[in-house]
Amino acid sequence: MRIVTGLRRRSRSLGLIFDELAGSPLMRLGAVLVATAIIAALVGPLVAPYDPTAIDLDVRLQAPSMAHWLGTDELGRDLLSRLLHGARISLAIGVSIVALSASVGTLIGAYAGLKGGWLDAAIMRATDVVLSLPGLVMAMAFTAALGPSLFNATLALAFVATPGMVRLARGQALTVRSEAYVEASQLYGAPSRHILLRHIIPNAAPALIVQATLSVGAIILAAAALSFLGLGAQPPTAEWGAMVANGRNYLTIHPAYPIAPGLAILVTATGFNLLGDGLNDALNPRREGRAK
């Protein structure tokens, strides 16, 4: 019986959240943008009219036309096809970095918050150090040291993104740890693993999901910037940041070349940011004087 009421209560609160989400036009726009990016990443490479790395020097730097909707680049590669393939790369990087940093960060942070003591202090000081260095410079230094490549840029950004997640999870763990039901279950002798997985992580989940969604946007931007600087994706990979970097030289004669991939980055990042913002409003009702 208790379980049933618990379920009913949860489903009602979920329903409220969905009502809230449906009522926010900006959030709906975000969901549409993210869905578009995901669809582009999934089916884009299948529907792309050309091979994104096929060089055809006869059609170099062509303006948009029926044959090449966005035109071609300096090696005659079809820009639309490259753009569609790029969706998969950008999204894969954004999501995998966030998944990696969020899962590792949550485990470390929640454990530190639960255990407290010297371990907690040591972990927090370590995050202080990483957070006191600007992310992009750290990522640049790391990628340069490991050798410029998309994989190394991913590793570097994951390293830079983790401490923020650790802090967030730890803060949540500290709040939940002092709740009566957690103390009760500790008194009953529940192992740390149980408290971590059953109480702390589920309670921390809303805040972490909001942070993770917002992070995807930021990470996609950072990864694109690294590629733009030549430290991320290497030729001939069709990555958006690298495409802007190449297209930059043809800005005045072929504006669509650098502008289209940049717009794709903007749209994808905006989508994730709107979605994260909306989720934040819905999951965190105290924000913005909502409870008037």
Next chain:
Amino acid sequence: MILKLVARRLAMLVFVLFGVVVLTFFISRLIPTDPARLIAGDFASEEVVEQIRVELGFDRSLFEQFWIHVGNLLQGDLGTSITTGQPVLQDLATYAPATVELAVAAMMIAVIGGILLGVLSAVYKDGWIDNLVRVVALTGVSTPSFWLALLFLLLFYGTLGWFPAGGRIDPTLAPLDRISGLYLVDSIVALRPDAFLSALTHLVLPASCLGLITMGVFARLIRASLLEELGRAYIRTFRSIGLAEHRVVFGHALPNALTPFVTQLGLSFAAMLTGAVVTEAIFGWPGMGGYILQATQSLDFPAIIGFTIIVGVIYAVLNLVINIAYLFLDPRLRSGAVK
């Protein structure tokens, strides 16, 4: 009480900086190529490479190397750049004023614009101004800075021809004497209106580009904290006794709402120093960003580490200053009532 808190912060600062040194040292040892070989060049003989290795201490144990590194740092020696052959600190000092000028100008744009938009947005909450500001602010946060820079160039240089494409000053002008290295300041001191105007027009595009993105962050922050203040009991009291709305907002709510904003300022300034890497690359701005980009591309590790440590120091010191400023802004912290 305050002294104790400041002392604690200082101890933290020293600790964090030590951590930064350890971390950057570790990163520099990840490097797969042999630094001695890199310095000697491809055609140097094995003996020359070995000699450089001994000179730079690469033949010693990692632990010894680390302590030598720390000792050098404490004497202000950040090592010698592999590409320029100059001490890294001297290189950075050469390039720093350009970056500082750019970042300060960008910061002014971001602060003024951010406060203005944030206040408008909060005062007209849920109106069309609010929605517009929110969308613009959010788009700003989601805009790749390197792409925005290209759009600016295409529009303001390519199409309209209002501003120059790059550089800090018209190279045909008589050179300015270097006093502070900040061209706007130096041209005023030297009473050179032509140089001032040229420096200013060169600054507009890169500074707006760097500033606009942060402006979005600030607008969102101000909006959120102003709304929070406006929902408080003292505001209700002021309104109920008939205080004019503009005095409620600007006289009472806004000053309180700005306190959390102060924390963000320091972090944002440090972030701008890094964001400048990308902006400088596009506008050919001769600052630290271009220098460090060059360094990463040629694996000039002393330069990369030096820059990272310097940025870490700026970051840590700004944080310290802000934390102390906070003690004065928020009396609750001073009395130790809130930790």
